[in-house]
Amino acid sequence: MVVLVTGSAGQLGQSLQFIAPKHPEIDFVFCPSSELDITNLEQCRAAFSKHKPHYCINTAAYTAVDKTENEPQKAHSINVIGAKNLAEACKEFNTILLHISTDFVFDGNKKTPYTEEDLPNPTGVYGQTKLEGEIAIQQTWEKHFIVRTSWVYSRFGHNFMKTMLRLASERDSLSVVNDQIGTPTNAVDLASVLIKIILTDNQQPTTNNFGIYNYSNEGQCSWYEFAQKIFEINNIRINLQPIPTSSFPTPAKRPKFSVLDKQKIKEVFGINIQDWITSLKEHQALS
Numbered sequence: 001m002v003v004l005v006t007g008s009a010g011q012l013g014q015s016l017q018f019i020a021p022k023h024p025e026i027d028f029v030f031c032p033s034s035e036l037d038i039t040n041l042e043q044c045r046a047a048f049s050k051h052k053p054h055y056c057i058n059t060a061a062y063t064a065v066d067k068t069e070n071e072p073q074k075a076h077s078i079n080v081i082g083a084k085n086l087a088e089a090c091k092e093f094n095t096i097l098l099h100i101s102t103d104f105v106f107d108g109n110k111k112t113p114y115t116e117e118d119l120p121n122p123t124g125v126y127g128q129t130k131l132e133g134e135i136a137i138q139q140t141w142e143k144h145f146i147v148r149t150s151w152v153y154s155r156f157g158h159n160f161m162k163t164m165l166r167l168a169s170e171r172d173s174l175s176v177v178n179d180q181i182g183t184p185t186n187a188v189d190l191a192s193v194l195i196k197i198i199l200t201d202n203q204q205p206t207t208n209n210f211g212i213y214n215y216s217n218e219g220q221c222s223w224y225e226f227a228q229k230i231f232e233i234n235n236i237r238i239n240l241q242p243i244p245t246s247s248f249p250t251p252a253k254r255p256k257f258s259v260l261d262k263q264k265i266k267e268v269f270g271i272n273i274q275d276w277i278t279s280l281k282e283h284q285a286l287s
Contacts, residue, residue, distance in 0.1 A: 001202060004029045004053035004095075006038055006086065007060025011157030012100065015187040016057065016194070018156075023195055029053065033060055038082035044089040055198050057098045058086050061130070065104070068125040069251040075129045083133035087140035096143045096201065098194055101212075103150035103182060105131045108255025115261045116148075116212045124252040134212070145197055146212045147190075147265075150258055151226070154187035155283070164227050168236050178224035178242035182258040183216040186279040190215060193271055200269050209268050214260035217276035229277060233284050 007013050008030035020028045029051045036047050038060050048056075061079055062068060068075040083099060090097040104127030105120040122128040137144050153161040161184075167174055193215055201209065221229070224242040231238055245254070265271055274282075 001025065001055070001198075002027045002029060002051055002053045003055045003057060003198060004031060004047065004051055005057045005059060006031050006033075006036055007058065008032050009034070010059055010061075010063075011152065011154045011159060012059040012187050012191060014156035015154050015191040016059070019188060019191055019195070026195070026198070038085055039077045041085045041088060044085045045092065048089045048093045048095065052093065053095050054202070055096045055098060056086060056090055057194055058083065059100055061100065063126070065124070065126045065254075066251040068129065072125045072129075075125055076132070079126075079129035080132040080136055084136035084140055087137045087144065090143065091141040094143075096145070096198075097137065097141060098145045098147065098197060099133070099137055101134050101146050101148040102127065102130045103148060103216075103255060103258035103260060105134070105148065106255055106258055108180075108257050110257060113259040113261035114214065116214055116264055123255070126252060142210060144210055145201075147194065147197075148212065148214050148260060149185050149190055150182050150216045150260055151184045152187050152190065153184055153283075156187065159187075160184075160223070160226065161230055161280075164230050165234065165236075168231060168238050171238070173239035173241065174227070175241045175243045175248070176224040176227045177245050177248050178222045179244050180254050180256055180258075181220055181222055182255070183218070183220050183260065184226050184276045184280065185216040186274075186276075186283050188283070189217060189274060189279055193265070193269075196269055196271060213265040213268070214262050215265050215271075215273075216260050216262065217279050218262070218273050219276045220259045221276065229280060233281055
């Protein structure tokens with residue numbers, strides 16, 4: 001079974017490379033953006049023609065949330081046109097597409113975890129382009145799994161955990177927002193879930209489980225509590241202060257509450273999801 005991974009130099013792509021040796025039954029083809037530009041339909045077609053993948057995992061995205069506010073065309077090109085191009089190529093070669101989306105498709109005004117049925121209402125360019133990417137896939141090719149996730153971190157790429165550890169090595173004190181609530185997601189856990197979806201689907205090709213799914217680790221916290229736990233697990237002593245969002249203005253508005261309900265993915269694919277704190281501790285043991 002051939003699985004083509006786009007954007008493989010990013011943190012999720014690198015996490016997939018990290019666990020790939022555990023799955024010799026899968027022939028992974030890792031394509032960084034420098035080798036496969038998903039905004040170029042002909043490049044997508046050429047890659048599919050060469051490798052003939054049974055599945056494609058699209059981890060390529062413009063994820064610099066604040067920068068998207070100043071670069072909406074670039075974000076649209078990657079997050080919308082790129083997603084549509086891959087869906088077109090998947091349709092042409094009868095490849096099943098796994099696409100990563102985000103909690104930023106929601107406005108954060110809800111008080112209980114978001115389900116796949118909740119109406120999206122993005123508040124910024126990043127969330128809007130990711131939602132438009134979802135829609136482009138849905139309108140182009142029915143054989144897709146769209147996985148919405150949140151607060152992804154790993155030892156790879158750029159993420160909140162690595163930023164906190166770097167800042168802690170440079171400063172004696174830090175202030176972190178305490179009124180945005182969500183769930184950290186270990187990228188290695190997310191990578192494992194994507195492979196589980198592929199293996200389950202491949203064993204049951206007649207079952208139509210295509211559609212949108214939520215996935216993050218279990219539990220919820222603020223960014224301040226996430227930072228607290230990062231420092232605690234790494235035995236870092238630092239003066240950490242909670243602050244409101246209003247004290248830390250950013251170009252892009254963040255959802256105030258973006259916890260995701262994972263019941264659907266647990267039931268359909270029999271997935272057991274770790275608590276975010278347990279996963280964070282295991283991640284430190286791996287690093």
